[in-house]
Amino acid sequence: MLSVSWGSAEMFWSASARDAMQGVLADAKRLNVTVLFAAGDELATGGLTDGNAHVWFPASSPYALSCGGTQPATAGLNEEVVWNEGGTGTGGGISDVFPVPAYQSGLALPPSVNDGAVRRGVPDVAAAAAGTPGYRIVLNGSVMIKDGTSAVAPLWAGLIAIANAGRDLPIGFVNSALYSNAALFRQIEHGNNRVDGKGYDAGRGWNACTGLGVPKGADLVAALGAIPVA
DSSP states (O other): OEEEOOOEEGGGSOHHHHHHHHHHHHHHHHTTOOEEEEOOSBTTTTTOOSSSOOOEETTTSTTSEEEEEEEEOTTOTTOEEEOBOSSOBOOOEEOSSOOOOGGGTTSOOOOOTTTSOOOOEEOSEEEEOSTTTOEEEEETTEEEEEOSHHHHHHHHHHHHHHHHHTSSSOOOOOHHHHHTOGGGEEOOOSOBOOBTTBSOBOOSSSBTTTBTOEEOHHHHHHHHHTSOOO
């Protein structure tokens, strides 16, 4: 199990560097190691100002479980919307590099706002990422609140680790199982990750802000724990 909280826009990766990382992630898949990546905290543009949308790599790798973010709705804490606080918010969108993987082939993926093509969609899943309420941690004896999709990836890793604890062998590459079990998620239907109008909207089913949605924790752990050993 690897939880990774870094990445950068796909355009910053040379083809050789991307291929090298893809080789590592393919090895992880072969060895039954689940690898999770944060989808980024700079909304649909990935923090760039070139007028295009940008998803992060390695989160956009078909071998990765990419993790987006939500925040409480303004009406109260009982509903979540896309994490978008103006200057910061969840990454997500359509890859400029990778084709649609098999596990996303049955989805109504939106076309890229850059060129209208349909390719790999990011993120796969989501969880709370906003600073309110945030995650209370202790660092060097000091209590602080942390946020971001960098917190979502380890949260999801923890859920998968709990499921693995009850199995003879780890689940490994989990994307296909998750996409086959939409009932294990609460869909996020409101909000967007747009910057100056550029980006994507939430909605029913998978969306390019929060993926399949946020986990129904106990149901998710039980379902993953019951997946037959390959």
